[in-house]
Amino acid sequence: MEEEDIYTKDGTTDFRNNPAIKTKTGTWKACPYILGNECCERLAYYGINTNLVNYLKNQLNQSNVVAINNVTNWSGTCYVMPLIGAFLADAYLGRYWTIATFSTIYVIGMTVLTMSASIHGLKPICHENNVCHPTKLQTAVFFLGLYLIALGTGGIKPCVSSFGADQFDDSDEAEKKKKSSFFNWFYLSINIGALIAASVLVWIQTNVGWGWGFGIPAVAMAIAVVSFFSGTRLYRNQRPGGSPLTRICQVLVASIRKFRVQVPANESLLYETADEESSVKGSRKLDHTKQLSFFDKAAVETPLDRVKSSINPWRLCSVTQVEELKSIIRLLPVWATGIVFSAVYSQMGTLFVLQGNTMDLHLTKSFQIPSASLSLFDTISVIFWVPIYDRLIVPLASKFTGHKNGFTQLQRIAIGLVISIFAMLAAGSLELFRLDLVRKHNYYQVKNIPMSIFWQVPQYLIIGCAEVFTFIGQLEFFYDQAPDAMKSLCSALSLTTAALGNYLSSLLVKIVSDVSSRHGSHGWIPDNLNYGHLHYFFWLLAVLSFINLGFYLLVARCYTYKRPLNNN
Template identity: 75%
Template sequence: MEDDDVYTKDGTIDHRGNPANKKETGTWKACPFILGNEFCERLAYYGMSSNLVTYFKERLGQHSSTAANNTLNWSGTCYITPLIGAFLADSYLGRYWTIAIFSTIYVTGMTFLTLTASVPGLKPTCHGNDGCHATDSQKAAFILALYTIALGTGGIKPCVSSYGADQFDDADEVEKKHKASFFNWFYLSINVGALIASSVLVWVQENVSWGLGFGIPAATMAVAIVSFFSGTRLYRNQKPGGSPLIRIAQVVVAAMRKRWVEVPADKALLYEVADAESVIKGSRKLDHTQDFRFFDKAAVEIQTDHIKDSVNPWMLCTVTQVEELKAIIRLLPIWATGIMFSAVYSQMGSLFVLQGLTMDRRLAPSSFKIPSASLSIFDTISVIIWVPIYDRIIVPVARKFTGHKNGITQLQRMGIGLFISIFAMLSAGVVELVRLRIVRRHNYYELDSIPMSIFWQVPQYFLIGCAEVFTFIGQLEFFYEQAPDATRSLCSALSLTTVALGNYLSSLLVTIVTKVSTRHGKRGWIPDNLNYGHLHYFFWLLAILSVINLGAFLVISKWYKYKRSMGTLR
């Protein structure tokens, strides 16, 4: 009984490899170091990425659509590489060492990026009103630095949120309740970093120098590493469970080999080890579920399975191993509906910025010009406002009506965010429609910026921030909670790939729309001079697709069954 009170029951260990002591490790005392790391890393990321489309266009001399697509493609890659880091974390390295190694790669990329924007010979040559010129080698160096950073993010993004959640014991009801709050405050730390980046650093880039504007994020990333290592003694660590891809393949192969076998009606007849722990290191056993019964064939014992002393995992798998695959399959439809939301979210770093560049950016009555990319500060402010409101007001009030420990389910939370995102696109479309009417009424076609305040964009940024609090945070918690223990980094990475695919989807839509709308010599929806375009059509297209996506999400949510774990780990 004393051990029950002293050590965690979810299989976590301390930095020495011993069972984690509940009083000495984890919970909120370990979280400041993780949240500090995330704050600094996000400040570095957004400080470099928020204004990237402007660098592509003004320093590398790219067209509007090309700059937008390059920004979207790079941002998308930053959310694909987490699959690499997640695989290594779950299989071999564990989350601690994965974060440590990939952070080093990240800093290297940030340092190189700073050099490409500040060192003569590496940075583009600029001549006042004649603009800037970049050689092919300078462009290549800049792209190499960007994609080194993209690789570095691959070990951080899928692991930090999961690593923070690991600090709370799933088997302890008090700690589990705090875990839900952790995801809210984790996302808040992201946005505080983004707030500083999109205001101060974007201004530095446009008014002081790009070298300093990239150098500060590089230094901040170094601080992030120091913050992370400072908490080493307090962390709880999950043991890596071996390759989840091999375990999934074993279930599929075993089920195919036994496709002629009947699955018994009594689930107790399916194969499972008698030990308290499952055969998957660091994972609790999972209860049997009735759907996807074909894969249950992998857990049906037949006479040939016992010819040898040891069980062949390519012929016979445990119920837990089968349920691990089922859990991932159930996540995929929910995952797919996140792609459209991410396409909407990606507009903040691309077309919203280009839209803002055509508007009056002066801060009256002064002549100070607000960088267009800095308007994302209102998205961040929205998140900072809504996170404590959600955590301290909405959840307690909803809990009284629903009886659910989190007030509303994770799927309900995500659905609300998808609904709000529709209005963000409608708002952006209305602003563009009003802007174009002013252009036509006063013949402002050739003006770089028209006399319409950039602050008209505030509602669209604010609505996306509100939608983030519901969808992205709900998604973070949902994929962590519903993932089997030994695949949590992988499933977190899977949720992040929706951002990547959302960027790629947006890029694809821009390409298709540009190709179709420029037929027969027309300027198209998104020309270099947006005063001649129809950008509002594109925003309304995203709104229509978001409505269809919300409908699909509601259907899928009704079908989804939540994961059930059995027992504890010691």
């Protein structure tokens, strides 16, 4: 093997900051530690998220609407915070140290949350009739722990998937082919953690106690940290490239300053560093594209751009720097279409649970299944479909599409958007059938009507199938289309669709509750759902999903995939 073939060509380094050696670092041998970290961290997250609406209702004595909005607001915050972690990772710390730092914050948050549910004086006092009256201090401590966890996710979520993908060299065709499979198995590890959370942890929270129910996820998070550090010697690390926001602003300012400058027809006349390496630390050079040509003005060199032979970065930017901004702009329309899908997905932790609370929870005569545990069928669906997709659908679809991965990333996302519509139609139809039973037998004051909760299984299974196509497709798409020095930022950008989806769900719940409960009516989502019209809300989401699908198809049709990187 020639000396230049010993090292990776994508600029990655080992834990000593030396060029990464192919045979000793990265690929699948480094991935088990990353996948183990993600599995345990997701077990911890879903151990809180899955049953949180019931904790807020029963332990903090909140109404349906308030509890739903608190869950979606917190969940949304968990998906906004990655913007902070991604910025720090890409600009200064690198993905490895960002994950390590924010994992510590995460463990502290889990510890505070466990204390709020187990230590006398911090946990709410409940009377014999199961009505709890938390003090302001108890509520404050609980939410402190909750939002420390949200902050902790900010450094982990945008970096772990990108860090795992960093273990495969894009410049090596053999390794590049394995990267697509990594995202499938990465998402599978998420759902193994979610499966344990939705089954074992929810049962413990409901039947043993919230102290144990929060304590076990705290231990899982500690195990996640240990797993991550165990693979340190095997990891490949991308160097941080400096502030991506500064580089974006420089292109914007330089373009505006030169709005009257003519862009030369010959693209080779645009400014680019003569060095083999890009001017952006940690990034390979990007080929010029003709789209969004206004920003090319920033790369047109004029006599005013040099001061004493040095380049003024606020007047002249390299082609690579300009293409970074173009890449981000091209991603935004695709990013926007993920918001409605995330709003649909968020129903599993809120309205699906509340709907299940009104049904017969008995698995056997002596054993009841917690309504939040039904989300395990979503997880089972994902665990079923990931290997099916990777091993059967991809090879089969490749024969018809000619694409090595079966579908393009945008096609994969579109399939999931279509499937998600049927999930809302199934949930709405079930609620309509449930309310018909309530009216026929006058079950309005019955807490659990004689209708098995397992009628909810189809809507969970359908959402799980949609996830495999849309969420995994988004993970791969945003990583693949991101510039080298903005991988974490673009992964965080994809995660913010989940945040905005949760916020959209909160907004819709508030609007329909306020509007539908006017004039003394119960509204769509009252505390007693037997008097409500929850199916209207599910059908509203189905209509929004259909409109969103139409917009997505227009966006996808106009999208141009990132051109191959120029390694010269």
